[in-house]
Amino acid sequence: MTDDRNGTPIIEARGLRKSFGPHEVLKGVDLSVARGEVLAIIGPSGSGKSTLLRCLNLLEQPTAGEVWFEGTRINNPGVDVNRVRTRMGMVFQLFNLFPHLTVVNNVTLAQEKVLHISRREAEERARALLAKVGLAAKEHAYPNSLSGGQKQRVAIARALALRPAVMLFDEPTSALDPEMVQEVLAAMDELAQEGMTMAVVTHEMGFARRAADRIVFVDEGRIVAEAPPERFFSAPESERVRQFLEKIPT
Amino acid sequence: MNSLGLEAVEKSFPLLLHGALVTIEVTAMALVLGALAGLLGGLARVSPLAPLRGLAAAYVSVIRGTPFIVQLFFVYYAFPQLGLQVPPMVAAVGCLAVYSGAYQTEIVRGAIESIERGQVEAARSLGLSAGQAMRYVVLPQAFLRMLPPLGNEFVALTKNSALVSLVTVQELLLSAQLIISATFQNFAVYLTIGVMYYIITSVVSTGTQLLERRLKVYV
């Protein structure tokens, strides 16, 4: 499935390490995502999945190792991190919408302030994206009046507004009531089908199975297993993965 | 003569009104300058630069740890010894602003720190710089949380402004004392300026409450 996509990786981590004080959370991770690939990152709580994802867009500064993005090493002093981040969208578990801005202004803010796109153009793009995630009617609402599922779809639109080359998702459905999980996964499925490059930390095995090209399993700061979904679920290569899968409803 | 001295108040009312205007003027100028000091101080308190943080912390600590009246006398009576004659009005507004600014610094810092970390992370993940994240995401939300304590601080500032009468600024209290020294009508005059102070502080606190209600649309 990934054969046509295994060209140059769009994003790559080499020997990535991250410590918080004496506590080493990432212990040498090598990971790459090819253009158009959907990578699912799974693993037990506290294993370092979020930290790994956050090192990729440098929300966390790696302690050691390299992060490469579109052919440039980005954890380097001379790099314009803000510019790089406009090329990587991120969706958070707790949405992190800007509550003081209307839905449409959540989506236009970075377009205007970072990419210096005109108000009119930014609004147009925001409206198109809100329509795409099914929230055209909510453009003038404030985030606090939305349901969790709606908030997360706005957050996806907000990240897409900058036309990123990669989308990073950190457990985007974990904070949602069960009845709202599907609407968010549907938006992500659609993105995946459109060919968006995605790295998704998730506990949604259904999504990983159907949308991912590859699954990596993180345990105690290391990638301990890696396989396409069919093989990952039907013939887990390690005992650790088997134990994990037994505990999780798939 | 009326024993409570109501006609003394009536006759000297223009003088009291003028005093009230000076009080409002001193307070308003100190408020604007103090808010500026508070904003800069608050930003310095959360700055990544340690020396800046230290400087702001020292400012807050010294100003809050000494009586306002000592600060005021120091500027008004001690500076001249260094050859620096400070006009009463300048000393009054300057000292009130610096004093209030220290309290406002802590208000601003507290409000900024109360904004969830995820807000800055989301902003940074979209490519906003640290400064832009502060300006477009953190401060607008922090401002709403500052308003109630700022309202209290503005009221405290208004009341503290009475102390600048001690450096010959003829605001409301000093005007009252001048009238009393001529008429000996303590009761009526102090009652009157008490009411006037209360009206001024009520306007200030109602104003901040209205502003808060208007800005709160998104909560």
Ligand SMILES: Nc1ncnc2c1ncn2[C@@H]1O[C@H](COP(=O)(O)OP(=O)(O)OP(=O)(O)O)[C@@H](O)[C@H]1O
């Ligand atoms: N900013 C931080 N400071 C200190 N420790 C941290 C920090 N961020 C994460 N950690 C620690 O690093 C470890 C890995 O955290 P991380 O959030 O990456 O795990 P995770 O795999 O995403 O877990 P979960 O499934 O619960 O989200 C945890 O022990 C966590 O306490």
Ligand SMILES: [Mg+2]
């Ligand atoms: Mg996590």
